[in-house]
Amino acid sequence: MTSLSKTPDFSTASPSSGDEPFLVVDDLTVKFPTADGLVNAVTNLSYAVELGKTLGIVGESGSGKSVSSMAVLGLHDARTSRITGSIRVGGQEVVGLSEGRLQRLRGNEVAMIFQDALAALHPYYKVGGQLAEAYLAHHPKASKRDAHRRAVEMLDRVGIPQPDMRAKDYPHQFSGGMRQRVMIAMSLINDPKLLIADEPTTALDVTVQAQILDLLQDLQREFNSAIIMITHDLGVVAEMADDVMVMYGGRAVEQGPAKEILVRPEMPYTWGLLSSIPDVDADVDARLVPIPGNPPSLLNPPSGCAFHPRCPHVDKVPGNLCSTELPDLLPARSGPDHLKRCHLVDPSAVYQTEVLPEIAPDLVEEN
Amino acid sequence: MLGYLVRRLISAVLVLALVSIAVFALFTYGPRDPAESMCPESHCTAQRLESIRENLGLDRPFFTQYGEYMKGIVAGREINVGTKNPIECDVPCFGRSFKYGVNVWDYLKPRMPATFSVAIGGAVFFLVIGLSFGVFAARRRGTLADRGIVGVSLLINAIPYYLLALIAYLYLVSKFGLFPDSGYVPFTDNPGKWLYALLLPWLCLGLTYSTQYARFSRGSMIEALSDDYVRTARAKGLAQRTVVFRHALRVAIVPIVTIFGLDLATLLAGTIFTEQIFGVQGMGLANLQAINIGDLPIIEATVLIAAFFVVASNVIVDLLYSVLDPRVRLA
Numbered sequence: 001m002t003s004l005s006k007t008p009d010f011s012t013a014s015p016s017s018g019d020e021p022f023l024v025v026d027d028l029t030v031k032f033p034t035a036d037g038l039v040n041a042v043t044n045l046s047y048a049v050e051l052g053k054t055l056g057i058v059g060e061s062g063s064g065k066s067v068s069s070m071a072v073l074g075l076h077d078a079r080t081s082r083i084t085g086s087i088r089v090g091g092q093e094v095v096g097l098s099e100g101r102l103q104r105l106r107g108n109e110v111a112m113i114f115q116d117a118l119a120a121l122h123p124y125y126k127v128g129g130q131l132a133e134a135y136l137a138h139h140p141k142a143s144k145r146d147a148h149r150r151a152v153e154m155l156d157r158v159g160i161p162q163p164d165m166r167a168k169d170y171p172h173q174f175s176g177g178m179r180q181r182v183m184i185a186m187s188l189i190n191d192p193k194l195l196i197a198d199e200p201t202t203a204l205d206v207t208v209q210a211q212i213l214d215l216l217q218d219l220q221r222e223f224n225s226a227i228i229m230i231t232h233d234l235g236v237v238a239e240m241a242d243d244v245m246v247m248y249g250g251r252a253v254e255q256g257p258a259k260e261i262l263v264r265p266e267m268p269y270t271w272g273l274l275s276s277i278p279d280v281d282a283d284v285d286a287r288l289v290p291i292p293g294n295p296p297s298l299l300n301p302p303s304g305c306a307f308h309p310r311c312p313h314v315d316k317v318p319g320n321l322c323s324t325e326l327p328d329l330l331p332a333r334s335g336p337d338h339l340k341r342c343h344l345v346d347p348s349a350v351y352q353t354e355v356l357p358e359i360a361p362d363l364v365e366e367n
Numbered sequence: 368m369l370g371y372l373v374r375r376l377i378s379a380v381l382v383l384a385l386v387s388i389a390v391f392a393l394f395t396y397g398p399r400d401p402a403e404s405m406c407p408e409s410h411c412t413a414q415r416l417e418s419i420r421e422n423l424g425l426d427r428p429f430f431t432q433y434g435e436y437m438k439g440i441v442a443g444r445e446i447n448v449g450t451k452n453p454i455e456c457d458v459p460c461f462g463r464s465f466k467y468g469v470n471v472w473d474y475l476k477p478r479m480p481a482t483f484s485v486a487i488g489g490a491v492f493f494l495v496i497g498l499s500f501g502v503f504a505a506r507r508r509g510t511l512a513d514r515g516i517v518g519v520s521l522l523i524n525a526i527p528y529y530l531l532a533l534i535a536y537l538y539l540v541s542k543f544g545l546f547p548d549s550g551y552v553p554f555t556d557n558p559g560k561w562l563y564a565l566l567l568p569w570l571c572l573g574l575t576y577s578t579q580y581a582r583f584s585r586g587s588m589i590e591a592l593s594d595d596y597v598r599t600a601r602a603k604g605l606a607q608r609t610v611v612f613r614h615a616l617r618v619a620i621v622p623i624v625t626i627f628g629l630d631l632a633t634l635l636a637g638t639i640f641t642e643q644i645f646g647v648q649g650m651g652l653a654n655l656q657a658i659n660i661g662d663l664p665i666i667e668a669t670v671l672i673a674a675f676f677v678v679a680s681n682v683i684v685d686l687l688y689s690v691l692d693p694r695v696r697l698a
Binding site: 073075099103104105106107108111112114116119120121122123124133134137138170172186 | 598599604
């Protein structure tokens with residue numbers, strides 16, 4: 001668990017301009033009507049990210065991480081989705097914004113880095129052209145030559161050797177790590193204030209993963225941008241994030257400062273995530289514990305707490321509370337910044353006595 | 368690239384050689400005796416039949432005949448006809464028509480512009496109509512407009528082409544006279560009349576073929592629109608139009624090129640129904656008439672020319688693929 005106990009880098013912190021954080025998501029709900037019924041992809045989600053800060057959104061596939069972030073860019077088709085709540089980017093409301101206004105926002109104020117860069121870059125256009133296109137979309141007065149120069153400059157900035165030559169290559173001619181750098185260069189070409197990275201390192205091997213994360217941190221320091229890091233890797237969160245939001249079944253189940261969540265988690269699903277991280281440095285007695293069962297159906301969510309069918313601690317809660325009543329997102333014992341959605345009366349005691357000895361016996365002795 | 372081209376051309380020539388042997392064998396050993404079809408029934412005696420056979424060289428071994436035929440195509444040859452002096456047959460020599468008494472190429476060549484005009488014009492129509500409706504439907508997938516387009520395209524597709532063309536001719540030409548009954552007018556004679564006369568055949572071809580292109584491009588486009596790079600394009604802040612046409616259609620069009628190449632090649636080889644119904648003296652009609660009267664050299668030639676178009680279009684499509692998709696390496 002050494003990687004988890006590392007302190008997040010706070011040196012990038014800076015006071016946010018204006019009254020509220022750059023991104024404020026308030027009570028966001030996203031539903032998709034389908035032939036089988038209404039899919040509740042995201043329900044009552046609230047969070048905020050300040051400039052210069054990084055929010056890590058953690059959860060398994062289908063937990064609503066990507067859906068909620070794509071809503072920030074207004075990427076959901078209005079005909080196939082129903083979005084309520086509020087998303088404010090630099091004070092501007094995004095929900096219900098016209099397509100034209102959204103286009104000015106996308107790639108300019110808010111940019112996105114996608115998971116699989118090979119699929120996310122256009123296979124038939126040279127990378128230089130694709131970068132220049134992103135620049136021209138928001139600098140209509142710039143010449144093609146300027147846009148190309150800017151593209152090469154960005155490729156250089158993200159550490160691609162011989163950028164003027166590589167700009168003439170197609171995406172399939174790059175290695176996985178270099179391709180992700182291209183993706184990052186493209187997202188940063190218009191100096192966005194908010195960068196959403198949707199599992200940017202998932203398809204990459206560990207050394208390249210570390211390079212990409214370092215690059216993102218460098219760039220964040222340089223441009224003072226806000227970053228949302230979507231991942232299912234708590235190691236990445238420990239490395240990058242100032243704040244963490246754990247999502248399950250379309251809802252936030254635990255959120256707060258990264259250090260706080262990683263050291264004193266109070267929600268059994270977060271415990272499950274921590275238990276299922278393999279760690280080469282760990283004690284040989286430490287067990288890798290998978291979370292039993294499957295992610296919940298978003299079509300027919302479980303009653304009460306969505307996690308209760310998979311939760312090993314249900315019997316510690318009196319009555320059938322877990323299966324009948326949805327727990328509210330309430331402040332944890334450790335402080336008002338740490339919110340959790342759980343009926344357990346004393347979760348930290350359960351964590352210390354039952355969970356921690358299983359996953360990190362060495363940490364128990366220290367306490 | 369050059370190596371690939373050379374190999375591709377060699378294999379194309381091999382395919383054509385095999386097709387030509389097969390066609391030649393079919394006619395040599397087929398049920399119809401070429402000598403008989405040249406021999407007028409009322410005056411046909413055994414001796415006369417024998418002399419025709421000798422003159423045509425039909426008594427010689429198969430590959431000698433085939434060799435001479437192929438030599439004629441690439442280098443020209445002289446043809447013995449009865450007792451008169453041999454007749455010059457210039458490159459490409461496909462032999463001499465039994466019935467019309469002219470060299471096959473001289474008979475077919477003037478008919479090509481008519482067929483090409485019908486085929487190329489029709490192809491432009493069905494490609495433009497098909498793609499437009501396909502892209503339109505894909506962008507509005509699941510809506511009433513989308514279902515309407517798919518439904519109507521299936522309906523038109525279910526009508527046999529000859530019926531559609533015939534009805535169009537009967538009503539729009541014969542009954543209401545909206546279109547001329549002039550047959551084909553060469554472009555060089557009168558471009559206006561050329562266009563006017565071809566408009567209805569183009570529309571008929573365009574309508575029938577476009578249904579398949581609409582459905583195909585709709586499917587291809589729906590797939591492309593759901594691809595990751597389209598989401599990236601939108602996330603970059605590009606205009607809707609740019610996303611659809613520059614990013615999605617660019618990819619969706621690649622598989623369409625393949626079927627378009629084959630369709631165009633088949634049409635260039637002869638548009639039989641269109642030519643028959645609208646009275647266009649083209650390759651298709653020549654072929655049809657040759658089959659009716661058993662004029663073997665003309666049939667042979669039209670089959671070989673059709674094979675040539677199909678093989679050539681395949682080569683062109685393969686080369687085009689590498690231009691359209693940079694990931695395809697020609698090696």
